[in-house]
Amino acid sequence: MDFSRRQLIAGSLALTGTSLARPALAQMPTIKIGVLADFSGLYNDLLGLPGVECAKQAAKEFATTNPGFKTEIIYADHQNKADLGASITRRWFDSEGVDMVIAGPNSSVGLAASFVCKERDKVCLGVAVTSTEFTGKQCTPNAINWTYDGYMFSKAVALETVKAGGKKWFFLSTDNAFGASLTEETSRFVEQAGGKVLGNAKVPISASDFSSFLLAAQASGADVLALSIGGSDLATCLKQGGEFGLTKNMKVAALVTFLNDIHGVGLDTMKGLLFSNSFYWDLNHRTRAFTKRVVARMGGTYPGMTHAGCYGVTLHYLKAVRALGAAAAKTSGAVTVAKMKDLPTDDDAFGPGRIRIDGRAALPAYLLEVKTPAESKAPWDYCKVISTASATEATKPLNEVGCYLVKA
Numbered sequence: 001m002d003f004s005r006r007q008l009i010a011g012s013l014a015l016t017g018t019s020l021a022r023p024a025l026a027q028m029p030t031i032k033i034g035v036l037a038d039f040s041g042l043y044n045d046l047l048g049l050p051g052v053e054c055a056k057q058a059a060k061e062f063a064t065t066n067p068g069f070k071t072e073i074i075y076a077d078h079q080n081k082a083d084l085g086a087s088i089t090r091r092w093f094d095s096e097g098v099d100m101v102i103a104g105p106n107s108s109v110g111l112a113a114s115f116v117c118k119e120r121d122k123v124c125l126g127v128a129v130t131s132t133e134f135t136g137k138q139c140t141p142n143a144i145n146w147t148y149d150g151y152m153f154s155k156a157v158a159l160e161t162v163k164a165g166g167k168k169w170f171f172l173s174t175d176n177a178f179g180a181s182l183t184e185e186t187s188r189f190v191e192q193a194g195g196k197v198l199g200n201a202k203v204p205i206s207a208s209d210f211s212s213f214l215l216a217a218q219a220s221g222a223d224v225l226a227l228s229i230g231g232s233d234l235a236t237c238l239k240q241g242g243e244f245g246l247t248k249n250m251k252v253a254a255l256v257t258f259l260n261d262i263h264g265v266g267l268d269t270m271k272g273l274l275f276s277n278s279f280y281w282d283l284n285h286r287t288r289a290f291t292k293r294v295v296a297r298m299g300g301t302y303p304g305m306t307h308a309g310c311y312g313v314t315l316h317y318l319k320a321v322r323a324l325g326a327a328a329a330k331t332s333g334a335v336t337v338a339k340m341k342d343l344p345t346d347d348d349a350f351g352p353g354r355i356r357i358d359g360r361a362a363l364p365a366y367l368l369e370v371k372t373p374a375e376s377k378a379p380w381d382y383c384k385v386i387s388t389a390s391a392t393e394a395t396k397p398l399n400e401v402g403c404y405l406v407k408a
Contacts, residue, residue, distance in 0.1 A: 028068050029326045033059075033314065034098040035075040036085055036113055037128075042206050042231035043080065043105040045260040047128050051310040053297040055102060058314035058347075066322060074098070078109045080205065085109035089116040099330050100317055102310055104128025105230070107177040114143040122333040125317060127309030130256065131181040132396060135359040139403035141334040144341075146361045147309035148278055150185040151396040153255050156276045156367040156389055158189035161224055166251050167195045170222035172213050172237065174229045175202040182228040182255055198222050203229060203237075210237045214246040222250060230256040235265045242269050259304035262370055262382045270370045270382075278365050278394070279308040279349055280383055290348035302380040308349035313361075315347050316340055353391055358403040365394035 035055060037047040052075050059071040074096075078085035085103075092098035093116070101117060103110040105128035117124035118140040126134055126145040130153065135145045169190050173179035179202065187197045198220045201213045214237070217225050225247055227237060234254060241247035254261070257275035281291040281302050290311070294303055303311075320339040321329040329336045337359070345353040345361065353363040368383040376382060398406050 028070055029330060030070040030072050030097075031100070031318070031321055031326060031329070032096070032098045033071065033073045033100050033102065033317075034089075034092045034096075035073065035102045035310065036078050036088060036109065037075065037102075037104055038080055038106065038231075039075070039077040041080055042233055043128075044231075045264065046105050046231055046258055046304070047306045047310070049075075050298045050301055050303065050307045051102075051104075051127070054294055054303060054307045054311040055314040057294050057297055058311045059318065062315060062318045062322075066318075069318070069322070069326075071318065078106065080106050080109065082106075082108040082112040086112040086116050089113045090120070093117075093120040093122055099123065100125060100333070100336075102127055102313060104306060104309075105178075107131035107134065107181060110134055111138055111177065114138070114140055117142045117333060120333075123317065123336050124333075125313045127313055128306045130178045132185065132401070133177070133181065135356075135401060135403060136396075137402040139358050139401075139405055141405060142337055144313070144337060144355055144359045144361060146313040146363075147305055148276075148365075149360065149396075150181040152278065152365050152389075152394045153182060153276050154186035154189050155394070156365065156387070157253055157255060157274050158186050158195075159193050160274055160367065160386075161251065161253055162190055162193035162195040166224040166253075168220075168222045169195055169197050169224045169226050169253075170217040170220045170250075171197065171200040171226045171228055172203050172210070172217065173200055174205055174233065176205060178230065179203070179228045183226075186226060186228070186255055195224075203233070205233065207233060208236070210240045211244065211246070213237075214241050214244070217250070218246050224253055225250045226253045226255055228255050230258075230261075232264075234261055238265055238269050257370075258306065259302060259380070259382065263301075263380070267371060267373045267376060267382065271372045273370045274367060274386065275370075276365050276367055276389075276394075277305045278363050279303075279305040280366060280368060280385070281380065282383075283366065283385070284351075286348040286351060303349075312345070312347045312349045316343070316345050316355075319343060356395070356398065357405050358398060358401050359405070360395050360401075362391040362395050364391050365389045
């Protein structure tokens with residue numbers, strides 16, 4: 001979806017310290033949240049301004065039941081550069097009074113922000129971080145990964161596809177932490193299920209021509225083309241594969257697929273794809289109620305998993321701040337994250353859940369299949385639920401994550 005230039009300028013003004021929120025009451029410190037995301041590149045639709053609006057919706061709902069509680073939300077474009085993301089995060093903490101950062105998409109940026117949050121004892125909440133290292137070997141007591149990771153994306157799709165006869169796999173992977181983590185996780189499940197990985201081509205981010213990579217996959221003799229790519233790169237790859245017939249004799253597994261991808265590419269190209277998400281707007285009465293509340297804020301676009309993640313993680317963070325007291329929460333991010341782990345999670349987007357000691361939110365995941373054009377009966381009616389993985393099944397076992405917090 002397209003947001004106006006005025007809205008982007010408003011975000012920039014907030015970043016320079018020009019507050020767009022009303023002054024806080026003297027007795028209640030303002031909780032300041034920064035959304036660090038891609039607002040101009042290939043992941044813009046994945047989170048972008050719709051995610052900011054969902055975070056604002058959570059703050060609004062929380063304020064309704066907690067009069068006098070003040071929250072300010074700002075945002076910045078990390079441009080998919082880890083060093084820029086780290087620099088913005090430091091500036092927010094050191095000179096702009098930010099207490100919590102929502103990080104995503106881009107795993108490298110999320111990891112960089114997490115390290116800064118640990119240095120400054122602030123809170124880092126991932127809503128679009130694929131790398132399992134975020135809550136694995138590079139976990140910190142200041143970070144939580146809410147919405148998904150490579151383990152969740154990979155497990156159901158790999159097992160179901162191999163079971164259906166897709167034994168030989170070839171990967172196209174974005175050449176960054178996101179692509180590497182997703183391919184590693186999926187390859188493991190493919191091999192566990194009795195399949196074989198024939199090759200992996202690393203694709204530059206924002207590639208315009210996928211023909212050479214698709215030809216390599218075709219020449220490998222693979223049954224399955226696995227795409228460890230996301231954002232507009234996924235749309236470009238799928239369209240080119242279809243146009244040139246390069247994927248005609250292979251089943252395509254788009255490992256990271258979101259509602260906005262389906263909306264942008266269309267059901268004709270995406271139909272039949274299996275993928276995992278922890279949120280779908282038409283899942284139940286609570287998800288439909290949440291969607292109804294935020295659609296107007298999002299300019300008519302329906303929320304995808306990462307947008308819902310901004311809502312859920314903001315709401316749970318504010319509940320922890322309330323439990324601790326705003327002043328105490330602002331003093332220590334690690335203490336606030338510990339409180340978030342103590343409190344059970346529950347919101348209209350994700351339902352009940354909990355946050356594990358490693359920082360991974362334990363939530364159910366749904367294996368979805370993209371509908372055919374004939375099956376879709378209304379706008380945004382794009383998916384059907386094939387199966388549900390419990391929170392335990394959808395998250396990597398604690399004895400495998402490698403997080404020092406678990407060992408402690």
